[in-house]
Amino acid sequence: MEQRVCGDIEKLILQAVEQTSEAILITDAEGSILYANKAFEETSGYDSDYLIGKNPSVVKNDGAHPPSFYKELWETIKAGRKWHGRMFNRHKSGAIYTLDTDITPVRDKNGELTHFISVRRDITRELQLEKQLVESQKMESLGLLAGQIAHDFNNMLTIILGSVELVLEDTKEGTISHKLLSETLKTARHTAELTKQLLVFARRQETRPKKSCANDLIKEAELILNRLMPKNIDFLMDLETGLWDANLESTQFQQVLMNLAINAQDAMPKGGAMKLTTRNLAAGEDSPWPIPVGEYVLIQLEDTGTGIPQEILDKVFDPFFTTKPKGKGTGLGLSIVYGIVKQHQGEVLVDSVPGKGTTFRLFFPRVK
Ligand SMILES: Nc1ncnc2c1ncn2[C@@H]1O[C@H](COP(=O)(O)OP(=O)(O)OP(=O)(O)O)[C@@H](O)[C@H]1O
Ligand SMILES: [Mg+2]
Known part of the structure; x- marks a missing residue:
């Protein structure tokens, strides 16, 4: 027994x-x-x-x-x-x-x-999720800080702009004062523009997303994207038929595409290929990406450009982080992408192999 x-x-x-x-x-x-x-x-x-x-x-x-x-x-x-x-x-x-x-x-x-x-x-996925959490907490506090600063700057700039405009009207054209004041006005307007963009990152802008099919918005933007791309860059699209709907605000969504496409173009000065893919994605526990389990509309933009070195991969979404020469980039493009995607309850991830290229993936929650 x-x-x-x-x-x-x-x-x-x-x-x-x-x-x-x-x-x-x-x-x-x-x-x-x-x-x-x-x-x-x-x-x-x-x-x-x-x-x-x-x-x-x-x-x-x-x-x-x-x-x-x-x-x-x-x-x-x-x-x-x-x-x-x-x-x-x-x-x-x-x-x-x-x-x-x-x-x-x-x-x-x-x-x-x-x-x-x-x-x-x-523990690969656990570590990835942990890293993603730390990253989003960092972005959250950066957003709060940027939002507060941008909000205060906006108020102060309104006074500066208004006053300068009034004084400028009173000055004679051709005088040194007129020239200097015009320059001041131009700079103040540029600063106001940057501040506005910071507010997008900080998600302090009102949005009215609508249930939409991302493919339709992509097709609307296709003409501009095509015109944007120089001849030595092949622009390919692979759009899923029967793509699920997501809550999207068309202008913001198109701005995201535009910012990503401009970066891809900058990363391929000698030419290459940029591919835009859309997919329905049911992400489970075993998903290769550190995103919550759920159903998503995946938008993927791949380029064959310079790639992003590992050491700076964590910084590319930070506001004002740029590797481009002064006057070429402000470092706000990707923080705007981040802000917009987050405002849509989505996720954005980047993968890059230096010398091979970069892939940005946007995950928007499916709406039925
Ligand atoms: N597709 C890409 N390939 C290689 N590097 C990239 C790519 N996208 C972004 N980067 C890197 O990330 C940095 C930040 O990008 P971001 O769009 O925020 O700012 P920027 O392009 O430098 O300036 P801005 O968009 O304000 O004109 C870039 O300077 C570049 O180093
Ligand atoms: Mg950019």
């Missing part, structure tokens, strides 16, 4: 190991793989037949950790101690993922190390 219970328990334990969502790997004392569970096969992309007999370094992401990292790991487990840490691994497809890893040494009756059991949990 007792034996049967024991057998049952063993079977259940085996099933638990097989079925758990933690990736489990068992190696011998030399590090040769003896067993990989289903979750390990899934997270690594390799099946057991391939893995057995190999070294766990098959999933190693070369260059992600310094040699000292593996040395310390190996020394710890060889000394019979448990190792815990974060590891970057490479999926068969080339994708990099992050694993929270425990490696436990197993000893036999004589105290000899016989096996290592590694239990890994894929």
Whole structure:
């Protein structure tokens, strides 16, 4: 009777190991793989037949950790101690993922190390969501600050503009005073324009989004976009038929497209291609993007330009962040994109490979 219970328990334990969502790997004392569970096969992309007999370094992401990292790991487990840490691994497809890893040494009756059991949990998406949260909190406080400043500037500029206009009317044309006052007026108007744009970023503008099909708005803007693009840039469109509706304000939506297209054009001084894609997207827990689960209208704009270096990727949506020479860019284009998309309860993400190109993705919630 007792034996049967024991057998049952063993079977259940085996099933638990097989079925758990933690990736489990068992190696011998030399590090040769003896067993990989289903979750390990899934997270690594390799099946057991391939893995057995190999070294766990098959999933190693070369260059992600310094040699000292593996040395310390190996020394710890060889000394019979448990190792815990974060590891970057490479999926068969080339994708990099992050694993929270425990490696436990197993000893036999004589105290000899016989096996290592590694239990890994894929935390890639969790980390991405965390990063996205920090990013949106940063943008939120920047928005509050920018909004307050822009609001005060607006009030002060109204007085400056009004006064200068009045004084200018009283001055004779051709005089130095007239010239200087005209310059002052021009600068004040330019400042007012910037302030207005900051207010868009800060979402202090009223919008009246309407249930619309993004494809229709894109087709309306197509002519201008086409005219904007120099001859050496191919402008391609791939619009989903039966695209879902979203709540969109047409002028703001078109401004978003325009700002993204101008950036793409600036990033391809020697020419290239820009592709605008629309898709229906049902994003689940396993979505490759750090966005809440839900149904979205996805607008994607890809270019084959210079790309954006990793170090500045987190800054491109900040107001006044620009890498362009003085007079060429104000650094407000993408903050306006951000403000508008957020005002539409959407998300905007950027992916870039320096030297290859950049992809901006906008996710607008579906409305039925
Ligand atoms: N498609 C892109 N390819 C490469 N870099 C880009 C791309 N889009 C944006 N960037 C980078 O992000 C920065 C910020 O872009 P943003 O549109 O906010 O400002 P800007 O283009 O510099 O100025 P503005 O839009 O106000 O004229 C750019 O200066 C550039 O470095
Ligand atoms: Mg720009």
